[in-house]
Amino acid sequence: MKETTRQADFLRGVWRENPVLVQMLGLCPALAVTNTVANSIAMGVATFFVLTGSSLLVSTFKRFVPHEVRISTYILVIATFVTIADMGLEAIVPTVHKALGAFVALIVVNCMILGRQEAFASKNPVGRSLLDAFGSGIGFMIAMLMMGSVREILGNGTFLGMSVFGSSFEPWVIFALPPGGFLTLGFLLLALSWVQRKRALNAAIREWPEGVAQRRTA
Amino acid sequence: MTPPTPPTERPNVAAGRLLATLAGAGAVAGLLIVFVFGWTQPTIQAYKARMLQEAVYEVLEAPDHYDTLYAYAGVLHDSPPPGVGPRDKGLEIVYHGYRTDGTSIGYAIPAGEPGFQDVIRLIFGYDPETGTILGMKVLESKETPGLGDKIEKDQDFVSQFQGAGSPLKGMKARDVTGTDPHEVAMITGATISSRAVIRIINNALERLQPAFQSSVAERIP
């Protein structure tokens, strides 16, 4: 039973309650830095780092934080890790840091991170909080990767800088620009809800008695 | 799944305890940040210095050394004049490139002004003795990919600046005569961005002429 709960803690954030695609949190970075795959991955990794670090600290010291000042404390912890991530990125991959610009610092106000602290890390043991953080962090990275791939392939004809379609491809530049960010996420959500609806319909059909199902799908 | 626990009655926490928690968290946060700062700063500064040096070398025909000079009120100084802060609007930094034997190559001048989408920052090389531009490199631009960003990606455009005469004259590609060294052909479809680059260089030179004239006068024996 314990194993299932641990697995559930992790998997929940990855897909079913994906922070970007389902809960609609953290939209600012998802739209702003997904114009290339490299930037998306870097932002995903930075957010993962901040989320894991914050969950670790918050969960470890949850007993010492009085209820009244909990939000301020969480924000302080998150801001610390974001500052560290910012400095780390600038030292290790300066070109990526320049491309991400102010959005690394904006991880602080990514509602997903504060949400995980408030909803989970502050109420659960360290082990489970870490799993929860991993799950949400990976879910965020997956969403970023999906967005980044579509936008870079269509908007630039490349994936991670490598040409995908050959030199005769005329890139659909709009996807690398701000409108493309909005449209990509919008259509992505559309596709996902269509898939979800199909699945729900199929599951419902399976439960109906034979005759009813045939009449419905006719 | 355990059933949700009913909300417990919270005893009133002393204000002192609240402040102590925040102060404690703040102290730990501060310590962590200072530690990482000390650890990353050397790498960051070294990278910035290297990037600057590469840019200066690119626009100045490979000097052997360069000095950082501060132009203020029409004079070049070796260090910022007293009372003038780094944010002072009248202060401009230029880099003087020269060879090992002391011959001056020229000045690398960073400048920036609004272009089509946002501010364009570039650095260009200038030789005040001949009045020619030695090279141009775009440092930062947010111009439209595929159109405006040609100001940095189109080598034909960029290489025009080498040897161009100041002040620059931006011309449409079909109007270029080829005989006037002041002419710079603008990029078709990116006229505003091209014009911005030319304007940035001309304006910077206009601002810095007094400082250059006085330093050239000093050097001629």
Place this chain on the structure above:
Amino acid sequence: MMGDLMWILVSAMVVNNFTLVLFLGLCPFMGVSGRIETALRMGAANIFVLTITSICAWFLNTFILPHAPYLRLISFIVVIASLVQIVEMVIKKVSPTLFRQLGIYLPLITTNCAILGLAIFQTNRGYGFWQGLFFAVGAGLGLTLALVLMASIRENTELAEIPDLARGTALVLIIAGSLSLAFMGFAGLLSST
């Protein structure tokens, strides 16, 4: 000087609109209902907080942070959170009706990336006092513009025939994409010859 300031204001308002081009302030943008009145109030609250934030950021950058640049983010966040708290208390005392009308929006402004984003952009660009102020006003006006446009479009889509698969966030995003596309037309607005 004035031309410079006007460029900053117009650029922040339309050419580099905070919401439709820079992707800041999306939470209120997505959540805004179809009521133009609410959008205007939200926008006004934002302009107010943005202006004060700009002044505080300028103060911090000029006098305090040069000694400890690594504390920038933390000090900004602390200032913004306290600012919103104070503004809430002041409005509650001065005009209880306004407080009731703004309701939930004020605390939401704290996590609004636009406020922190403004402080950071202002710092990165090295804006002085007046530049920062014009920047904040332009940004706030741009935010209000985007909110009002979205609210009025949503008001109309309530009655339009849209497949209900698309209703909700997907629709808002696609509308936002079209608005963003339209705003691209503002580029080059103030370029001199």
